[in-house]
Amino acid sequence: MASVTATPVKAAVTIREVTTKQELKTFVDFPNKLYKDSPYFVPAMFNDDMEDWNKKKNPAFEYCEARCWLALRDGEVVGRIGAILSHKSNATWNTNRMRFTQVDFIDDEAVSEALFATVEQWAAQKGCTQVHGPLGWCDLDREGMLVEGFDRRSMFITYYNHPYYNDHLLRLGYRKDTDWIEYKLIAPDRDSELAKKLHRIAEHVKKRQKLSVVRVRTRLDYAPIIPKVFRLINEAYAPLYSTVELSDKQVQKYSNKFLPLLSPKTTCFVKNEQGELVAFGVCAPSLAQAMQKSRGRFLPFGWIGVLKALSKNDTVDLFLIAVRPDLQGGGINAIILDEMMHGTRKLGIRYAETGPMLETNEKILAQWKLFDKEQHKRRRCYIKDI
Numbered sequence: 001m002a003s004v005t006a007t008p009v010k011a012a013v014t015i016r017e018v019t020t021k022q023e024l025k026t027f028v029d030f031p032n033k034l035y036k037d038s039p040y041f042v043p044a045m046f047n048d049d050m051e052d053w054n055k056k057k058n059p060a061f062e063y064c065e066a067r068c069w070l071a072l073r074d075g076e077v078v079g080r081i082g083a084i085l086s087h088k089s090n091a092t093w094n095t096n097r098m099r100f101t102q103v104d105f106i107d108d109e110a111v112s113e114a115l116f117a118t119v120e121q122w123a124a125q126k127g128c129t130q131v132h133g134p135l136g137w138c139d140l141d142r143e144g145m146l147v148e149g150f151d152r153r154s155m156f157i158t159y160y161n162h163p164y165y166n167d168h169l170l171r172l173g174y175r176k177d178t179d180w181i182e183y184k185l186i187a188p189d190r191d192s193e194l195a196k197k198l199h200r201i202a203e204h205v206k207k208r209q210k211l212s213v214v215r216v217r218t219r220l221d222y223a224p225i226i227p228k229v230f231r232l233i234n235e236a237y238a239p240l241y242s243t244v245e246l247s248d249k250q251v252q253k254y255s256n257k258f259l260p261l262l263s264p265k266t267t268c269f270v271k272n273e274q275g276e277l278v279a280f281g282v283c284a285p286s287l288a289q290a291m292q293k294s295r296g297r298f299l300p301f302g303w304i305g306v307l308k309a310l311s312k313n314d315t316v317d318l319f320l321i322a323v324r325p326d327l328q329g330g331g332i333n334a335i336i337l338d339e340m341m342h343g344t345r346k347l348g349i350r351y352a353e354t355g356p357m358l359e360t361n362e363k364i365l366a367q368w369k370l371f372d373k374e375q376h377k378r379r380r381c382y383i384k385d386i
């Protein structure tokens with residue numbers, strides 16, 4: 001009689017809600033373990049992710065409810081997922097949605113099914129009719145699941161995920177709601193025709209609209225500008241997908257996060273004749289490699305790599321560009337780009353990577369039409385009716 005080899009039976013997946021600080025550390029650190037051999041994954045700042053789930057430190061809890069869970073099999077963590085119920089977003093956009101966030105899992109259908117079933121069950125209990133994501137607490141957080149560009153290194157402000165994530169989402173009944181795209185730009189030489197043309201346009205727009213650049217010499221000079229920057233963000237970004245207005249406490253939170261990364265060489269602030277801030281652009285040398293080496297931690301020695309990255313680099317990450325709505329389309333972007341290119345040349349920058357831009361945001365996409373570029377990544381917000 002021929003012998004029969006039994007097929008090993010996998011243990012059931014257990015979902016455990018994160019309720020302790022140690023469990024939260026495991027939740028935040030799981031991507032580092034899942035992607036330990038990936039040259040493309042870049043961790044977020046560990047402490048920032050920890051604080052995001054702390055009701056005492058994240059002001060978004062003033063208008064959000066949130067929970068997060070771990071998936072375990074035989075005592076081993078095999079996945080994670082978070083859920084955010086943003087009452088402000090639902091009120092602003094007249095929706096009834098639950099957001100999923102910070103989702104990662106091994107390539108196992110039982111794991112992904114258990115994770116998303118948990119979020120969908122809570123969403124149904126809260127009276128939601130749809131689940132969408134991945135999204136964060138607001139538009140300044142990581143958002144979108146990678147669907148193109150798996151062989152490109154991520155940014156610390158964006159998610160990275162394996163291609164199989166998307167197959168799992170489709171199998172679970174999720175569909176595309178919107179996409180963001182990202183460009184890699186080649187910085188033009190000072191004497192190139194593009195650089196000269198951009199400078200001519202910038203000077204023409206400044207003269208025609210009576211605009212000028214605010215000169216920032218040290219980080220201390222940012223203090224009176226930052227509140228104006230975030231007021232402009234609230235105004236300029238209001239029409240964008242699922243965006244909600246930032247509160248004063250959130251302004252302080254994100255200022256503390258990004259301010260240490262900024263340099264007068266990598267920022268531009270534009271004011272009008274009345275001294276009002278009407279546009280700005282912010283970028284910083286890429287922290288991708290430094291974050292990879294430190295696993296997203298500044299302590300005890302991660303800060304050394306960050307300082308090196310800020311002083312010596314060939315790539316900048318473009319964080320934010322905003323123009324007051326009534327002035328959009330008038331060429332002010334040329335002023336920002338001309339100014340930032342001038343500053344980044346002094347740092348030896350050769351490349352720039354944009355953050356995610358909505359594929360429908362024609363105004364922001366149009367500013368890159370003159371550049372030598374590659375659309376190298378695409379990420380997606382999925383949605384499901386429940």
